[in-house]
Amino acid sequence: GEDVEQSLFLSVREGDSSVINCTYTDSSSTYLYWYKQEPGAGLQLLTYIFSNMDMKQDQRLTVLLNKKDKHLSLRIADTQTGDSAIYFCAERVPGFQKLVFGTGTRLLVSP
């Protein structure tokens, strides 16, 4: 079945770049998503990438997709303390409507 894995924790200094990694198992996944969850809040859609793309950039966010290795990454440039949150990777498998989420990566940005 589908499975999505992420590292649990990442700590960076303000101004540095953050790279959050995700691996997924289903090679037929069409869309892959990144969501952000701040304390006490819901899941905020950050960006998503279609499986026929290798890269997508949206302001400070860059998504890289390596389909061969089934690896997805989210790079946050010039990380700010307000970026501290849990970041979830999710995949959608063709033929299903559900999203399959990773465990989430807790990003801590220190001044």
Added chain:
Amino acid sequence: EPEVTQTPSHQVTQMGQEVILRCVPISNHLYFYWYRQILGQKVEFLVSFYNNEISEKSEIFDDQFSVERPDGSNFTLKIRSTKLEDSAMYFCASTGGPGDQPQHFGDGTRLSIL
């Protein structure tokens, strides 16, 4: 920006009681979803709903659970007889179209079963 709203933000219920969690999806959206997140675990899919019927459900969504769109704006999740293990954060989501359109989530309802 339009958003999905959920009420209440926190619900405390005695085990065995019925609970209804409410959601107002984004107004022109047609596909609705419930997910849950048990503390410290992954976000898990429960059910999707389109055209007034369930289109997909997970193994978690057993006979104790039901969903309804009682009017043109609300989407509800009912748990008939709550168990301790139902304690979780429940998220509602909606999309404007099938499949590939991104799902937009509400802030969640924290359900605590005593």
